[in-house]
Amino acid sequence: xxxxxxxxxxxxxxxxxxxxxxxxxxxxxxxxxxxxxxxxxxxxxxxxxxxxxxxxxxxxxxxxxxxxxxxxxxxxxxxxxxxxxxxxxxxxxxxxxxxxxxxxxxxxxxxxxxxxxxxxxxxxxxxxxxxxxxxxxxxxxxxxxxxxxxxxxxxxxxxxxxxxxxxxxxxxx
Numbered sequence: 001x002x003x004x005x006x007x008x009x010x011x012x013x014x015x016x017x018x019x020x021x022x023x024x025x026x027x028x029x030x031x032x033x034x035x036x037x038x039x040x041x042x043x044x045x046x047x048x049x050x051x052x053x054x055x056x057x058x059x060x061x062x063x064x065x066x067x068x069x070x071x072x073x074x075x076x077x078x079x080x081x082x083x084x085x086x087x088x089x090x091x092x093x094x095x096x097x098x099x100x101x102x103x104x105x106x107x108x109x110x111x112x113x114x115x116x117x118x119x120x121x122x123x124x125x126x127x128x129x130x131x132x133x134x135x136x137x138x139x140x141x142x143x144x145x146x147x148x149x150x151x152x153x154x155x156x157x158x159x160x161x162x163x164x165x166x167x168x169x170x171x172x173x
Contacts, residue, residue, distance in 0.1 A: 005167065010082065014098075016085075024091070039158055040091050040092055043119075047151055051114075053143075072127055073110045075106065080121035096116065126152070
């Protein structure tokens with residue numbers, strides 16, 4: 001991988017945040033010509049539909065994540081939000097603030113309604129605790145899993161497109 005692009009995966013959402021903002025400022029206008037924005041729009045619809053389907057489970061997750069130990073929505077999982085993932089959320093139009101530093105063990109992207117990220121770290125889309133599984137109708141849960149898989153595939157395609165763009169721009173980040 002390009003040594004400059006390696007910096008986009010710092011393993012710490014605090015370090016990833018300024019990189020995502022810098023990329024949005026520098027590359028945002030050029031991305032319109034790449035076709036990436038159309039793909040983002042398509043995927044935003046899928047992510048929003050998934051969010052709507054998950055409104056009740058998101059509240060369960062938010063309550064669990066607010067516990068002192070953070071549940072599975074922990075600071076460690078928040079640190080999986082690299083600069084590319086945060087940039088995709090910014091491109092999608094999410095209004096994000098800089099993640100707070102060390103205020104709790106819970107994920108800083110979590111609020112009372114659940115996760116504020118539209119595009120989430122892979123762990124967040126793959127992990128289903130027993131409480132979440134037990135609270136869903138099996139057929140509905142299977143539909144949710146299929147839709148989640150489509151979102152994961154789309155996020156991966158977007159990340160590949162974005163990285164290709166950054167490589168061709170010889171991005172100095």
